[in-house]
Amino acid sequence: MISKINKYAEDILDVLDEGVYISDRDGYTLHVNRAYEGITGLTRDELLGSRVTDLKKVGKYDVILNPEIVQTRKPKSVVQLTKNGRRVVLQGHPVFDERGEVALVVTFARDTTALSRMEEHLGFQRELIKTYQKTILGEGRDGTLPLPLSKSSAMLELMDMVKNVSTTDATVLLLGETGVGKNFIAKEIHRSSPRFKKPFIEVDCSAIPENLVESELFGYAPGAFSGANANGKPGYIEMANNGTLFLNEIGELPMQVQAKLLRFLQDQEYVRVGSTTLQKVNVRVISATNKNLEEAIREKTFREDLYYRIRVAVVHLPPLRDRGGDILPLINYFLGTFTKRYNKNVSFEDAALQTLEKYHWPGNVRELENMLHSIVATSPNNTTLAPQDLPLSVLMNNESHGRKSLQDLVAEFEKVEILKVLRVTNSLARAADELSIDRVTLYRKMKKYDIASPSQG
Template sequence: MVALLKSLEKLAKTDATVLLLGETGVGKDIFARKIHENSLRVNKPFFKVDCAAIPENLVESELFGYEAGAFSGANSKGKPGCFEMADKGTLFLDEVGELPLIMQAKLLRVLQDQEIMRVGSTKPKKVDLRVIAATNRNLEGAVKEGTFRSDLFYRLRVAVITIPPLRQRNDDILPLADYFLHKFNGKYRKKMSLSDEAKLAFQNYTWPGNIRELENLIQSLVVTRDKDIIDISDLPNNMIGVKVSAENKTLSEIISDVERDLLQKALATHGSVANIAKLYKVDRTTIFRKLKKYSLV
């Protein structure tokens, strides 16, 4: 991680486009913000867009904005998009691999020409911003499949940082746990810490949801436990190797367990919200909402 952080600090001083790669939950948004905070744009806006969370029919208006009367229901004064709001600063495009092909072409134009065009406008507008993109997808594979533009792929990979999953960063687990304990102890006015047994369980667990799973677990423990020491008995059964049967569980709880397991396996196998939505024949926003519900993204 030391070498990774040094690379990050070095890249931050340039104005190059950065592509962050890594599994869901490894902390790509944290690294993106770190790049911004160490850049010459530190005092300008940092704007994050979750490309997977925007319905496909709203992507263009959200990113590029629109003019007054551009479409039915549009604001009478028009609206700036994310590119305009991040002007002079940094725009972080999370899950860029989920952008529809037509939006990929428009993003390529922004990267090449530093200009955008609002929906309903005929006049291009110059913008000055740095773009940091992130994905958990294999973009090279997506290019071969025809779901991601090759010209955009090569434009994005000016500076690539691959963030390893938490299971490969064992030395980071306890410092991160302490960081989140400090954060949520302060927020909820508590003084909780981990027992030695709990610390060992944290280090031995594989953390499939990575940093996001760790953060959500710590928050849950701080909120729901009254004692100051978090013991191994307070941890979820899947962390301590206990298999839980369906006995004494409601139908809703059993369905949730099965759904979480299916989504976790699908994410590991298919790698993107779009692919999972296609697999289960539902809308992308439905899959994204459920992944957030189970702390898988």
């Protein structure tokens, strides 16, 4: 019976799914089954008759079990990395002869690559969920987002273009000064696009340290670099799959990342840092910058080919000072938002509104939003604000951007000082006293600078 089994021993071993490797006590390979060849990518011809120590020397294995098992006479397990890049769990067992000496070492090999891939995949999914949760929580911080308030002809025209662009998958480049609403418009394009139920992922390219930009955008494989998450990490591109990726401040991307981004934009394929597997996604890209990219191209800090790739549709957002018709609706909108939030009744006199309309808003909508927030938060309840209650930056209204004449500078200084003193004293007589001028002179200067009289006269 046994002799019959011996006759078919090799065939029996070939039926197994597990790899079997048998060596003698000196480490010479006596037999490997078919599964072992499949798992390790090594052939019988390469292995039979060779010594495990020599196979390790020539790099076919990174670790071996045989010498230790012969020495300790005990079973042992290790994880071996094979030349075809698989992770194999080896379990070696000693087989003793009639004198109790180790005669053979039989090693079973199990491929764990599929398992590791599943674990890696699960790790990525976990990271992805964490990031989505963060993104969703971030988005909801102010409740639902308002619709863009667009009354000026410049904005109405622009919103028409945004509507047309939204229905396509075209790459969009949003240009405009800081605070004009590029981020706001990017979200609007996403919301009106067929991708609206999928993620909108914003990346502020200027806020990521240069050495991390590539791994943040494209993700990294487990063990890609020291200090990396053991599960690997999905990049923003992967998170935006089927949705929209908004690359804010794209002009700040390092050159080598620009090259990788260009390849990704061309065929929607990329490789995670530390990996060789190609990832395929479907992502619509919107970029924004307040930098002059043409100048950056001349200075060789921005790739020309990438520039043409990202500017399939270009949307120029005008500064708020050139969108006169938007200022009042935006004031009303933010006044409504913040008075509701702080449960206060705060309003503006017409003259104050006119002053705000004339202001040149260098920080654009963001400045207006922050100013309204601060005014409502710091004003007592039931206040109607006069022009002199407005922030000094508004009252100074530095409209001219070039060098000012000495005369203008003196006038500006005088106006601000008068406003400051009037604000503190709330009385014409006491303010004149503080400024060491007579009341008639003060009154004349107030007329000149369009400053209203204090309530106490």
